[in-house]
Amino acid sequence: xxxxxxxxxxxxxxxxxxxxxxxxxxxxxPSMTLMENAGAAVVxxxxxxxxxxxxxxxxxxxxxxxxxxxVAAMLRELGWSVRLGLFGSADKLKGxxxxxxxxxxxxxxDARALSFDDADLIIDALLxxxxxxxxxxxxxxxxxxxxxxxxxxxxxxxxxxxxxxxxLIRGTAVNADLTVTFFRKKPGHLLYPGRHNCGVLQLxxxxxxxEAVDAIGPRTFENGPAxxxxxxxxxxxxxxxxxxxxxxxxxxxxxxxxxxAARAALRAGAGLVTLIGSEDALRVxxxxxxxxxxxxxxxxxxxxxxxxxxxxxTLVLGPxxxxxxxxxxxxxTTLGLDAALVLDADAITNLxxxxxxxxxxxxxxxSGTVLTPHDGEFARLFPDxxxxxxxxxxxxxxxxxxxxxxxxxDTVIASPDGRAAINANAPPxxxxxxxxxxxxxxxxxxxxxxxxxxxxxxxxxxLHGAAAQVFGRPGLIAEDLPDCLPAAWAQIDAR
Numbered sequence: 001x002x003x004x005x006x007x008x009x010x011x012x013x014x015x016x017x018x019x020x021x022x023x024x025x026x027x028x029x030p031s032m033t034l035m036e037n038a039g040a041a042v043v044x045x046x047x048x049x050x051x052x053x054x055x056x057x058x059x060x061x062x063x064x065x066x067x068x069x070x071v072a073a074m075l076r077e078l079g080w081s082v083r084l085g086l087f088g089s090a091d092k093l094k095g096x097x098x099x100x101x102x103x104x105x106x107x108x109x110d111a112r113a114l115s116f117d118d119a120d121l122i123i124d125a126l127l128x129x130x131x132x133x134x135x136x137x138x139x140x141x142x143x144x145x146x147x148x149x150x151x152x153x154x155x156x157x158x159x160x161x162x163x164x165x166x167x168l169i170r171g172t173a174v175n176a177d178l179t180v181t182f183f184r185k186k187p188g189h190l191l192y193p194g195r196h197n198c199g200v201l202q203l204x205x206x207x208x209x210x211e212a213v214d215a216i217g218p219r220t221f222e223n224g225p226a227x228x229x230x231x232x233x234x235x236x237x238x239x240x241x242x243x244x245x246x247x248x249x250x251x252x253x254x255x256x257x258x259x260x261a262a263r264a265a266l267r268a269g270a271g272l273v274t275l276i277g278s279e280d281a282l283r284v285x286x287x288x289x290x291x292x293x294x295x296x297x298x299x300x301x302x303x304x305x306x307x308x309x310x311x312x313x314t315l316v317l318g319p320x321x322x323x324x325x326x327x328x329x330x331x332x333t334t335l336g337l338d339a340a341l342v343l344d345a346d347a348i349t350n351l352x353x354x355x356x357x358x359x360x361x362x363x364x365x366x367s368g369t370v371l372t373p374h375d376g377e378f379a380r381l382f383p384d385x386x387x388x389x390x391x392x393x394x395x396x397x398x399x400x401x402x403x404x405x406x407x408x409x410d411t412v413i414a415s416p417d418g419r420a421a422i423n424a425n426a427p428p429x430x431x432x433x434x435x436x437x438x439x440x441x442x443x444x445x446x447x448x449x450x451x452x453x454x455x456x457x458x459x460x461x462x463l464h465g466a467a468a469q470v471f472g473r474p475g476l477i478a479e480d481l482p483d484c485l486p487a488a489w490a491q492i493d494a495r
Contacts (some may be wrong), residue, residue: 020216167187221422248330342447420459
């Protein structure tokens with residue numbers, strides 16, 4: 001099958017970006033040309049966002065500093081008032097950075113001694129993305145002075161102090177208003193707190209051949225429709241061909257969360273959706289639902305019986321399920337079902353009672369399984385996994401054989417095969433009660449239609465964010481999201 005084009009969705013670690021640079025050089029693009037093009041990309045971005053004014057450019061000792069020297073020379077030629085400060089000694093510059101410094105032919109001031117009082121703009125070319133230690137000492141002091149200056153800041157590649165692979169702050173970091181990076185984004189541009197420190201992110205073309213991506217084979221992506229294909233109804237299809245998702249309800253006073261999930265599953269295209277649970281709970285549901293069906297499933301035996309009908313191919317459990325003995329028993333029973341599973345909220349906490357046993361049983365499942373923890377639930381189920389969000393999600397997926405969707409403002413979706421996507425379209429308004437229940441339902445609705453678990457989780461996260469954007473005004477509540485899904489879906493059809 002022909003691979004779908006990915007319009008710049010690949011995310012490259014700093015190490016992979018170094019390999020992309022090397023690929024370009026090996027295929028005839030001089031390294032100085034790459035640096036010149038990087039400088040030109042920054043200049044284009046600066047001129048698009050700011051009027052001609054007084055600018056201070058702060059350069060470091062490496063290639064990021066070389067980019068800064070290129071920017072300084074170009075802006076001066078365009079009539080800007082440019083001062084350049086170097087952190088370090090000019091006689092220690094090497095390679096392309098030294099050559100670009102020669103082209104500057106202007107004063108090189110000590111960055112540590114520069115005053116920013118008269119600057120209208122600061123350009124940060126101190127350090128690149130591949131930090132291997134925390135920033136301390138004089139450089140940390142310089143970063144703090146940048147952050148307290150009145151002038152806006154433009155970062156080159158990543159703001160100084162941000163780890164390009166993880167988005168973590170290494171000691172301290174520049175808060176940029178605009179960041180210009182090259183060829184492909186890095187994970188640290190999308191993962192918090194790096195995403196915040198980058199401000200507006202702009203991607204520049206510096207002449208690296210697109211084939212470099214194929215040579216590198218990156219496994220991390222920005223989530224978007226090019227990563228997955230949504231299910232489509234056949235002209236002669238029927239509702240049973242679109243799958244049958246079940247949502248396991250909590251008790252009679254905890255029914256709202258599962259109704260949100262059920263409606264979301266329907267809006268995501270499931271042919272049929274059934275709420276299952278105790279009779280008392282279903283009587284509450286009956287007063288609220290119309291297209292969603294109801295079936296009494298009150299214990300483990302009834303749950304196995306319900307899924308003996310193979311048309312019932314997906315189960316979502318966890319939203320307001322409860323943490324009592326009955327809920328724990330039902331959660332354990334689901335791990336032995338053939339149906340695809342979405343394990344959310346209370347289901348994850350129930351599994352955390354005996355995480356080692358849970359992980360072993362999850363690894364033995366043959367049907368698609370998606371875990372959707374937030375950070376607290378993740379820590380309960382995976383107490384021995386630490387590190388940045390991307391590496392934690394990947395390790396959890398490897399340990400369970402499941403897709404792990406680690407929820408947050410920078411949701412990460414990791415597959416057991418090593419692929420991972422970072423979702424970047426979710427607005428802050430999604431931080432509202434019940435939004436996670438809707439997300440679980442969307443995943444279940446897509447799984448019921450036969451989507452691969454990783455693709456279903458990625459698509460659901462994107463649609464979830466797009467639905468919130470469709471609502472597009474203050475006052476978003478979880479109940480709004482399912483009915484915004486058709487318009488979100490239509491955005492994909494319109495591309």
